[in-house]
Amino acid sequence: MSASNPQPTTNHVAVLAFPFGSHAGPLLTLVRKLSDAAPHLRFSFLSTAKSNDSVFSSIGVDRVKRFDVGDGLPEGYVYGQGKQLKVMELFLEGAEERFKKGMETAASEMGEEIGCLISDAFYWFVGEMAEEMKVGWVALWTSGPRPLLVHLCMDLIRKHIDINSCESREKPLEFLPGFSSIQGADLPEEILSPNLDSPFTNLLNKMSHHLPKATSVLINSFEQIDSQIHDQLNSSLQNYLNIGPLTVLSPSPPPSDDHNCLLWLDNQPPNSVVYISFGGFLSLPPHELTALADALQESQIPFLWSFRGNPEEELPKRLLESGKGKIVPWAPQGQILMHSSVGAFMTHGGWNSVLESIVGGVPMIGRPFLGDQRLNLKTVENVWGIGVGLEGGFVTKSGVLKALGLVLDSEKGKLTREKVEILRGLAHKAAESTTGSSSRNFIRLLEIVTRSI
Incomplete structure (x- = not known):
């Protein structure tokens, strides 16, 4: 050549x-x-x-x-x-x-x-x-x-x-x-x-x-x-x-926040919001979307959902009209996970997402799909203690409610936040x-x- x-x-x-x-x-x-x-x-x-x-x-x-x-x-x-x-x-x-x-x-x-x-x-x-x-x-x-x-x-x-x-x-x-x-x-x-x-x-x-x-x-x-x-x-x-983490070692200019996610987060109490994103490659099947929507509506926990699809067609109308959350087609994830109002991150467990959650000091709730995601999330839960998996590895209404309760409102959740904060400090120190x-x-x-x- x-x-x-x-x-x-x-x-x-x-x-x-x-x-x-x-x-x-x-x-x-x-x-x-x-x-x-x-x-x-x-x-x-x-x-x-x-x-x-x-x-x-x-x-x-x-x-x-x-x-x-x-x-x-x-x-x-x-x-x-x-x-x-x-x-x-x-x-x-x-x-x-x-x-x-x-x-x-x-x-x-x-x-x-x-x-x-x-x-x-x-x-x-x-x-x-x-x-x-x-x-x-x-x-x-x-x-x-x-x-x-x-x-x-x-x-x-x-x-x-x-x-x-x-x-x-x-x-x-x-x-x-x-x-x-x-x-x-x-x-x-x-x-x-x-x-x-x-x-x-x-x-x-x-x-x-x-x-x-x-x-x-x-x-x-x-x-x-x-x-x-x-x-x-x-x-x-x-x-x-x-x-x-490359996002800390070589930070890029902040992406545009066309859907005003950060402004919406500014109006939420500290550690109260669950941010939801399963990446851009695969999405939840319909029955899991319904189960997640039902759990969010029953919990009344404020949520920010980066949703790849058509929410009007794929999500229950009652959730869209609940007023408890914000659903957007794209969100500046790195900035969101560093926002003080975000208390949990429901994720597919892709490595970039895991790193961004650590950099932001946010505990994770995991629902893996394929590849390295199961191992990443088992490491998050069983080795580092900075998150929890959903029961059975899939979204069910009861499983989501249990996971949200553990992370946002329990002694285990407090310990989880302390552990992820330690890793957050090590990540920033390394860079x-x-x-x-x-x-x-x-x-x-x-x-x-x-x-x-």
Whole structure:
């Protein structure tokens, strides 16, 4: 891969993003900070047009040029509810070749060969690209430390757990240090999948074998959140660096609050509001939406709900007319979770949401959907003690009422708030300029990237 007039040296870094969920945003935040710290570097950011439109519209970036790669969808493909996983699978088919073509275009347009690759950790094939190009590979893991460790230990876990036995899945993972309060059933489903050839499971399986070869593995976390797990990862990976929380280490300009969420929160008592958001990738099924609406109406607890859908069609009219809450299509989540009136966060357990809740000092109520979310929320509840899960893992009226009572109005809730406040302090300390562990790790990362090119 070469430009038409390649230069003898290069300051060009190619960045390969995973365009689903909340993956691309943290990667662009990291690149923006690298760009600010090393103005001589030039970055080409490669993702799908839809993903690039989303992240570049909210974050202004100098010295970073976007390049759109194909999404792998057939012409005329219609997006729709329930198709998210299929869209992801279609993208993964042929993604490696589309990224190679995208980097060729980037090298040509930038007039400079690529000297370093930074990618989402999912992309195991970037390691092979880097080896072929004789450049460094820096991989960003956008979830938490425990999901990363269990993926690296996938072969070991499958030796200890019978994937066809429910009884085996319900046993604690005593063979993994620090996992005695976690069961096999809490793991990402890909770890114990009977079909290792499915696109996403195959991707993660290959990732677990390639990541130890990366020049550096980054994580959007901080060392003090789970020191025992940090030590295990540090011994397994080269230049394993906690460089988070990125929202604190490299804060972006506050997003617009078009729906006046913060103004509405200003008029609520301290620690009284439950903020509800299940991310932008999946949504609750109709019967769970009804159960949640019934629980909110009976509890009379003020709520702010970031709702992806049509509330007039999907939520009971009595809730919409109750006057106890505010339902919006989008909300500035990071700012909301730092508002003094928010006392609980009902979440799907995506890592970005967990981190933002910790940074804001808000206890969580968890309803996971897929991937790392169950493990994240079990860690929140069983290891850190900064939240509770819904009974059975699903939304029921009684389960929501019980969880709200525990978090907002009980001695356990008071202890939970104290524990999350401790983690909040550690997160902010880690990101302190020059002295914090994440800040020092970022300086080390900058040295690795500049040395690599």
